[in-house]
Amino acid sequence: MKMEQNKKTVWAVAEHSDGKVKKVTYEIAAFAGEFSRRFGFDTTILVIGRHVDPLAREIAGASGCKVIGIESDAAFVYNAEVYRHLLKKAFAKYEPAYIFIPHTATGWDYAPGLAVDIGASCVTAACGVKDEAGPLFVRQICNGKLNECARPLSERPAVVTVMPGSAQPEADATGNGSASILEMEAPQVRTKTMRHVEAPRASLNLQEAEVIVSAGRGVGGPDRLGPIRELASLFERGAVGASRPVCDNGWLPLDSQVGITGQTVSPKLYIACGISGAMQHTMAMKGAKLIVAINTDKNSLFCKAADYCVVEDLHRFIPALIEKIRRHKSAG
Amino acid sequence: MKILVCVKQVPDMESDFRVNAEGTGYDERGLVFRINRYDEFALEEAVRIKEASAERVELTALSVGPERAESVVRRGLEFGADRGVHIVTPSCDMDAIEVASLIASCANNNNIDLLFFGIMAEDDQRCLVGPMVAALLDVPCATTVVKETMSWDRRCIEVERELEEGRREILEMPLPAALTIQSGINTPRYPSLTNKLRAKKQAIEVINSSGLPQPRKSGQATRTCLPPPLKGGVILTGSIEEQAERLVRIIHEKTAVI
Numbered sequence: 056m057k058m059e060q061n062k063k064t065v066w067a068v069a070e071h072s073d074g075k076v077k078k079v080t081y082e083i084a085a086f087a088g089e090f091s092r093r094f095g096f097d098t099t100i101l102v103i104g105r106h107v108d109p110l111a112r113e114i115a116g117a118s119g120c121k122v123i124g125i126e127s128d129a130a131f132v133y134n135a136e137v138y139r140h141l142l143k144k145a146f147a148k149y150e151p152a153y154i155f156i157p158h159t160a161t162g163w164d165y166a167p168g169l170a171v172d173i174g175a176s177c178v179t180a181a182c183g184v185k186d187e188a189g190p191l192f193v194r195q196i197c198n199g200k201l202n203e204c205a206r207p208l209s210e211r212p213a214v215v216t217v218m219p220g221s222a223q224p225e226a227d228a229t230g231n232g233s234a235s236i237l238e239m240e241a242p243q244v245r246t247k248t249m250r251h252v253e254a255p256r257a258s259l260n261l262q263e264a265e266v267i268v269s270a271g272r273g274v275g276g277p278d279r280l281g282p283i284r285e286l287a288s289l290f291e292r293g294a295v296g297a298s299r300p301v302c303d304n305g306w307l308p309l310d311s312q313v314g315i316t317g318q319t320v321s322p323k324l325y326i327a328c329g330i331s332g333a334m335q336h337t338m339a340m341k342g343a344k345l346i347v348a349i350n351t352d353k354n355s356l357f358c359k360a361a362d363y364c365v366v367e368d369l370h371r372f373i374p375a376l377i378e379k380i381r382r383h384k385s386a387g
Numbered sequence: 388m389k390i391l392v393c394v395k396q397v398p399d400m401e402s403d404f405r406v407n408a409e410g411t412g413y414d415e416r417g418l419v420f421r422i423n424r425y426d427e428f429a430l431e432e433a434v435r436i437k438e439a440s441a442e443r444v445e446l447t448a449l450s451v452g453p454e455r456a457e458s459v460v461r462r463g464l465e466f467g468a469d470r471g472v473h474i475v476t477p478s479c480d481m482d483a484i485e486v487a488s489l490i491a492s493c494a495n496n497n498n499i500d501l502l503f504f505g506i507m508a509e510d511d512q513r514c515l516v517g518p519m520v521a522a523l524l525d526v527p528c529a530t531t532v533v534k535e536t537m538s539w540d541r542r543c544i545e546v547e548r549e550l551e552e553g554r555r556e557i558l559e560m561p562l563p564a565a566l567t568i569q570s571g572i573n574t575p576r577y578p579s580l581t582n583k584l585r586a587k588k589q590a591i592e593v594i595n596s597s598g599l600p601q602p603r604k605s606g607q608a609t610r611t612c613l614p615p616p617l618k619g620g621v622i623l624t625g626s627i628e629e630q631a632e633r634l635v636r637i638i639h640e641k642t643a644v645i
Contacts, residue, residue, distance in 0.1 A: 171522035200404040202614040254553025303571030323642045375631040
């Protein structure tokens with residue numbers, strides 16, 4: 056009887072650093088909550104840490120969910136081996152059917168190993184759920200040109216990492232949240248976290264910009280960025296951004312990178328030039344009010360994510376656009 | 388000291404992708420295949436370690452995949468790998484855990500000290516195989532690595548991982564260990580003509596997957612489909628002049644930044 060009850064639980068694993076709960080925690084909680092309502096599960100949020108009680112209570116209060124704080128001295132900082140060990144032990148005790156984890160540099164670091172440890176199916180970077188006689192997880196493949204729906208085996212647990220931004224958290228109005236603490240012994244681990252390095256105080260200008268003109272590989276080379284810079288300079292608070300490959304190739308400095316691992320931005324206008332659109336880029340700028348893509352490939356993810364799409368060679372189109380903007384400004 | 392670099396063959400990402408007849412993946416017809424870009428960064432990093440080492444390093448490039456995947460093993464040899472291993476599978480329609488099991492059994496037989504992977508494959512974008520191999524072998528693993536320093540005498544490696552918004556985390560792991568490499572860590576080389584000629588002649592060790600311990604099926608059914616159209620995505624039409632004119636109007640009306 057106990058077994059059956061436990062099978063009806065899904066977990067969402069929280070993310071935090073430096074004593075602060077990260078926004079993805081509430082997103083993964085909202086994702087798990089929606090999933091539970093649809094498929095008849097109960098949601099529990101797990102948070103792992105040292106001195107975890109205040110975090111557990113904060114999450115319970117904000118989400119209205121049941122929260123289990125896993126308290127362990129070894130979890131004073133994120134460590135993949137520690138997380139896997141503690142989650143495996145907690146899994147053996149509660150046997151949830153699904154474990155939802157944010158698809159972040161932390162989540163994709165420990166989720167695959169956890170799946171192996173507990174013999175679970177593993178689906179990564181899910182961005183939605185479909186119901187076809189049971190849950191299917193929707194994910195993008197081939198740079199978003201195709202979707203894949205993955206159905207984990209029903210007789211196994213499933214570890215699912217979920218793209219940030221896939222569910223919108225709502226402030227809890229029920230006050231039903233509760234927090235309990237589960238103390239666990241510190242495991243022996245081989246990986247030692249030495250230190251963290253903060254991001255260079257870089258592109259504040261990207262954060263503050265009203266207009267971002269971003270360059271992708273389609274621009275063609277570091278010597279061909281002129282039109283991008285000129286277009287950005289036409290706006291009072293304009294800045295130049297870049298896709299990951301452009302920074303990897305050294306065409307623009309790393310601090311101009313827009314992406315989950317770079318800068319997350321929400322300008323009034325985002326013009327993507329020659330960017331095919333990796334998901335990690337589109338996720339980081341979807342807060343922009345107006346998104347324009349200039350790309351020769353109308354099937355690229357970016358053209359689909361944009362509000363407006365210009366399917367032209369950017370080196371022919373941008374000069375024309377610059378001229379029209381100049382004319383508009385002098386007329387206005 | 389033995390290093391294994393795992394490389395995958397993927398289609399060119401600029402291609403137009405269609406769903407295959409079975410609805411289980413992309414249609415391979417008309418696609419041009421090449422090495423996964425992230426794996427090139429991993430290869431380059433491993434070759435640099437080999438070149439900088441005073442100790443003898445044996446570097447193996449390994450790929451799991453159908454016949455055509457041989458070309459990416461050869462690419463590994465062109466970069467400077469000493470050995471090329473191709474685990475031939477009937478198709479490329481495999482789960483990450485199946486691929487990881489094949490790699491793990493091969494690594495186990497070879498006493499590998501350091502395993503390199505790209506952070507993900509460009510086609511299925513799963514970020515799974517590297518950390519799964521590490522878990523199967525029970526060795527520590529660091530993902531999204533942007534820098535690493537070998538400490539030969541202490542038999543450990545210090546790695547720098549990229550976190551969100553430009554933060555980084557620095558870890559130390561004893562060998563054997565596995566790393567998944569983030570793009571931009573280096574500039575992958577253009578193999579020299581000498582290396583290309585050597586790679587062309589060199590024999591690749593072919594292992595039939597049916598001869599290895601049969602991988603565990605994670606058994607998830609997948610179905611592939613065209614994504615639904617996102618948001619508006621209005622495609623402007625007309626001459627370049629007309630499109631530019633219209634875009635200026637749209638920007639003016641919707642954002643007032645001009």
